[in-house]
Amino acid sequence: MTRFRATALRLLLASAVLTFAAFSQGQNTPTDVPPVVDVHVHAMDESFPGGGPMCPNEAKFLASDPKTKEAPFGWDVENCTPKLYPAEKGEYLKDMKAEMERLNVKAVVFGDAASVKKWQDSMPGRVIPGTSFSEGMTPGARVELDKLRQEFTTGGFKVMGEIGLQYEGLSPSDPSVDKYFALAEELDIPVAIHMGTGGSGRANLTTPKFRGSMGNPLLLEELLARHPKLRVQVMHAGYPMIDNMLTLLQANSHVYVDVAGLIWSYPLKEVNRYIQRIVEAGFEDRVMFGTDQMEWPKLMAYSISIIQNADYLSPEEKRDILYNNAARFLRLDTPEKR
């Protein structure tokens, strides 16, 4: 790394922290703040398994030795800055409502019907409901096709996701799940599929069936060939398989990506480089903002600040990523004019 680059990186980090601080102080009212769509939020309450403080954009993932007991994440939680904390007990949903109002965010919130309804009731007008065909956390447990059809026809759900087949070691083109994608195509419901990111080198401990190879974006090709009208959101932008991601975007113009999870889970320079590569390859109008919000209320403001501070994006491109692209993909009624 040259000295110039190191200084530029320090400045970038400093301005990200400053913007994050400004966002955190609640100086803006929703009428001042341009709208944001977060396409990737989980309808959790406060029960993220293995939760606790979190280190966004940690600079490295620590090595481990199978002989010793290890933490489920490779973060050095004791020493990182900034650190994001879970809400006080019983306060999470209230905190998220306040954050989403302050930041003027509308979010696609994924979960089972009861959990998503709780979010909708607590912040009317800010939740776009999403649900999927996996029953809870049990790998392979599926929702009945008829029940899913009902949820998308009369139940008000708008997006099918998060589809986490990679955590089951399955390709999205696996024939065993094709009927769900056929349903989405028939009902013209966009699908949001987890592709890529898999944590910090602890997959063998935390999610033994997870396979990095099943996050290859090109595994979507057969599915897209079978269902040419399917609208696909590649969650986490297939990180880190950039070449395959660009190949897929080049071949399929109704495939979009979200930067959720990826945006705060990896070193900041690497995150910016990845997003910049997609934008500079010509696919800026298919990049959507997302957090993968789980249990840390300030994560949304923090993640928005990374896009706001990206020096390789023009103001128009920032608005596209934070709002316009998602509004087009989700066919929201009132997309903001550029």
Ligand SMILES: [Zn+2]
């Ligand atoms: Zn995911």
